[in-house]
Amino acid sequence: xxxxxxxxxxxxxxxxxxxxxxxxxxxxxxxxxxxxxxxxxxxxxxxxxxxxxxxxxxxxxxxxxxxxxxxxxxxxxxxxxxxxxxxxxxxxxxxxxxxxxxxxxxxxxxxxxxxxxxxxxxxxxxxxxxxxxxxxxxxxxxxxxxxxxxxxxxxxxxxxxxxxxxxxxxxxxxxxxxxxxxxxxxxxxxxxxxxxxxxxxxxxxxxxxxxxxxxxxxxxxxxxxxxxxxxxxxxxxxxxxxxxxxxxxxxxxxxxxxxxxxxxxxxxxxxxxxxxxxxxxxxxxxxxxxxxxxxxxxxxxxxxxxxxxxxxxxxxxxxxxxxxxxxxxxxxxxxxxxxxxxxxxxxxxxxxxxxxxxxxxxxxxxxxxxxxxxxxxxxxxxxxxxxxxxxxxxxxxxxxxxxxxxxxxxxxxxxxxxxxxxxxxxxxxxxxxxxxxxxxxxxxxxxxxxxxxxxxxxxxxxxxxxxxxxxxxxxxxxxxxxxxxxxxxxxxxxxxx
Numbered sequence: 001x002x003x004x005x006x007x008x009x010x011x012x013x014x015x016x017x018x019x020x021x022x023x024x025x026x027x028x029x030x031x032x033x034x035x036x037x038x039x040x041x042x043x044x045x046x047x048x049x050x051x052x053x054x055x056x057x058x059x060x061x062x063x064x065x066x067x068x069x070x071x072x073x074x075x076x077x078x079x080x081x082x083x084x085x086x087x088x089x090x091x092x093x094x095x096x097x098x099x100x101x102x103x104x105x106x107x108x109x110x111x112x113x114x115x116x117x118x119x120x121x122x123x124x125x126x127x128x129x130x131x132x133x134x135x136x137x138x139x140x141x142x143x144x145x146x147x148x149x150x151x152x153x154x155x156x157x158x159x160x161x162x163x164x165x166x167x168x169x170x171x172x173x174x175x176x177x178x179x180x181x182x183x184x185x186x187x188x189x190x191x192x193x194x195x196x197x198x199x200x201x202x203x204x205x206x207x208x209x210x211x212x213x214x215x216x217x218x219x220x221x222x223x224x225x226x227x228x229x230x231x232x233x234x235x236x237x238x239x240x241x242x243x244x245x246x247x248x249x250x251x252x253x254x255x256x257x258x259x260x261x262x263x264x265x266x267x268x269x270x271x272x273x274x275x276x277x278x279x280x281x282x283x284x285x286x287x288x289x290x291x292x293x294x295x296x297x298x299x300x301x302x303x304x305x306x307x308x309x310x311x312x313x314x315x316x317x318x319x320x321x322x323x324x325x326x327x328x329x330x331x332x333x334x335x336x337x338x339x340x341x342x343x344x345x346x347x348x349x350x351x352x353x354x355x356x357x358x359x360x361x362x363x364x365x366x367x368x369x370x371x372x373x374x375x376x377x378x379x380x381x382x383x384x385x386x387x388x389x390x391x392x393x394x395x396x397x398x399x400x401x402x403x404x405x406x407x408x409x410x411x412x413x414x415x416x417x418x419x420x421x422x423x424x425x426x427x428x429x430x431x432x433x434x435x436x437x438x439x440x441x442x443x444x445x446x447x448x449x450x451x452x453x454x455x456x457x458x459x460x461x462x463x464x465x466x467x468x469x470x471x472x473x474x475x476x477x478x479x480x481x482x483x484x485x486x487x488x489x490x491x492x493x494x495x496x497x
Contacts, residue, residue, distance in 0.1 A: 033203050034191040038220035040064060044097070044202070047079045049212055054086035056211030064093035064126055064221060066184075066200075069118045071099040072111055076118050084122050093225070095126030097166060098152075103136055103144075105151035112155040125229055125247040127164035127199075128156045129184060133171060145176050153181050160248030160267075162229055164199065182223065192220075199223035232256075234269070241269035241288065259289040260308055273297075279309035294322070294332075301332035301352060320353040321372060344374040344393065365395035365414065384415030385434065399423075406436040406455060419443075427457035427476065440465065440478060447478045 042064035045052060057065070067083045070076040077083075080096075087094045098115045102108035108130075115128065130152045137145060153163035164182040172185055184200040185192065192201040200219050207218035228237065230244045233256075242263065243250045249267045253260055262270045262283060269288040274281045282291040282304065290308030294301060294317060303315050303324050312326040323333040323345070332352045337345045346355045346368065354372040358365065367375040367388055376390040387396045387409060395414045400407045408417045408430055416434040420427060420443065429437045429450055438452040449458045449465075449472055457476040462469070469481035 033189075035201070035203070035220040036191075037222055038201075039224055040093075040221040042066070042093070042200075042219050042221060043207065043209060043212075044068070044217045044219060045079070045083055045212070047077050049079070049214065049216055051079070052083060052086060053211035054083075054090035054092070057087075057209055058090040058092055060210040062092065062209060064095065064219075066095040066097050066126070066129060066219070069096045069098055069115050072101050072107070072114065080118065081122075084119075084124075088123060088125075093126045094124060095129060095164075096124055097129035097131045099131045099134070100148075100152070101134055101136055102132075102148050102152070103140060105147045108148040108151035109155060112152045116156070116159055123247060124161060125231070126162070126225060127182060127184075127229075128161040129164045129166045130156075130181075131166040132176075133167045133186075137171075142175050142178070145171075146178055149176065149179050149181065158251070160244075160250055162225070162249070166202075169193070184219075240266075242267045243269065259292075261288045261290070278307075281308045281310065293317075302330055303332070322352050322354065323347060345372045346374065364392070366393050367395070378416075384413070386414050386416065404433065404435050407434045408436070426454075428455050429457070448472075448476045449478045 040063040042062055043057070044066035046068035065083075065087050067080060067087065068077045069080050084094055084096070096115065096119055098111055100108065100111055102111050111130075119128070130149060132145070132149065137148075140148070149165055153165070156163040162182070164184055165176070165179055166184040167176065167186065169185055169187040172179070172183060179197075181197070182199040183197045184202065185198050186202040187193065188202075188204060192198060192203070200221055200223075202217055202219045204218040206215045209216050209218075227235070229247055229249075231247055232245050233243070235242050235244060243254055243256065243261060245254065245256075249263075251263045251265060251267055253262055262274055262281070264270055271283050271285050271288050274283055282295065282297055282302065283289065284291065291297070291302070291304045292306055292308055294303050294315075296302075301324075303311050303322070305311055310330050312324045312330040315322045315324060323337060324330045325333045325337075332347075334347050334349050334352050337347065339345070346359065346361060346366070347353065348355060354368075356368045356370055356372055358367055360366075367379060367386070369375060374388075374393045376388045376393055379386050379388060387400060387407070388394065389396055397409045397411050397414045400409055408421060408423065408428065409415065410417055416430075418430050418432055418434055420429050422428075429441055429443060429448070431437050436450075436455045438450045438455050441448050441450055449461070449463060449470070450456065451458055458472050459476045460474055461472045462481075463472065463478075464470070469483075471479050471481055473479060
């Protein structure tokens with residue numbers, strides 16, 4: 001790509017003659033060559049081509065251009081900025097190249113860093129090229145050349161650009177045949193005979209193109225980069241999917257169409273489970289987008305934040321609480337849960353939401369407070385007082401004994417019964433605290449006697465209480481039996497003391 005000529009116009013020194021000659025030139029000309037399989041034609045330029053009229057170049061049939069960015073010896077090319085902005089304004093596909101003087105991998109890596117700095121402000125939508133043809137490279141071994149090429153191309157590739165190597169036929173065939181990167185070969189012949197990975201062929205250094213005063217390098221393109229480099233979006237490549245922004249292949253996390261995606265070190269779209277220092281994610285098997293919110297994966301339910309990070313613990317959704325079990329890989333909890341404080345919860349078997357209030361589970365009745373904690377022991381509610389077994393949490397019904405005594409819990413809803421009640425044809429009485437009363441009981445509507453052994457009301461009975469005789473009526477009312485008067489004494493009359 002080094003300038004091998006001086007402008008013939010300058011030799012003549014006549015602007016009038018130049019105008020006359022250029023007007024007679026074809027738009028895009030050089031000697032005839034055989035370019036079987038070529039898909040486009042283009043040029044490469046540097047400061048040696050002077051100021052370029054890029055609109056005329058584009059109108060001449062040129063479809064792409066490679067522009068010299070610079071070298072370590074001379075710095076950035078003086079025409080680089082004007083060339084790249086002008087070429088892109090004219091609608092040409094634009095690649096760039098660096099003329100290399102590197103003799104070590106370290107120097108090549110530095111050259112890669114330089115060109116990345118130079119091109120950063122611009123759009124590059126064709127390959128970034130390593131031009132390795134200087135006399136300083138002649139004394140290097142084949143392996144040294146390969147190492148230098150890799151040292152340049154790897155960071156270019158990592159930056160999202162498409163690397164390519166430029167050299168002449170002999171260098172490729174005799175010194176660098178093992179270079180695995182795309183190749184741009186200079187071979188001034190009737191046809192290209194370089195072999196593997198040839199993507200561009202520079203077939204002439206003496207071409208003429210409208211808009212450029214003097215000779216210019218001419219090239220044919222063989223590889224379709226429209227299928228490799230796109231302005232933005234996803235692109236399938238060799239069975240993988242890649243993502244581009246501003247014509248650069250992306251790696252790592254990208255944000256696109258209101259969601260996130262992850263591309264691995266090779267630029268391939270990641271699907272399925274993925275972890276990095278920021279957390280664990282699930283990427284859709286269909287399109288690679290992150291899972292967010294409550295999602296089911298392989299039959300298990302998980303929860304992911306707005307950033308896609310899998311979370312665990314308590315989550316509130318639509319005013320309902322869910323628990324994603326840290327002890328079980330963050331899977332949504334269903335059924336029973338006991339926490340470190342001994343609190344017990346139950347989560348709906350269908351959708352996993354935490355239950356509150358009165359619930360029937362497996363034919364047993366339970367009560368959960370507003371925080372979802374299962375209640376136990378005595379609980380007072382608006383509709384009564386209830387008892388929940390501390391061992392099972394289930395509501396107790398029927399007779400029940402505690403430290404205070406015997407209780408009766410209604411068989412329909414389990415409320416604690418107070419006052420008189422008939423159970424299995426037996427009559428019982430429970431005080432204001434729900435404790436069964438036995439013995440002599442003043443119910444307010446009379447005095448009754450309840451069997452101390454069973455608690456049942458005694459009817460039609462004869463009793464001795466504290467040495468006195470009593471009977472009970474058919475209704476169970478307790479009546480004291482008066483003792484008969486001693487012989488010779490009249491029984492007390494009504495009104496007598």
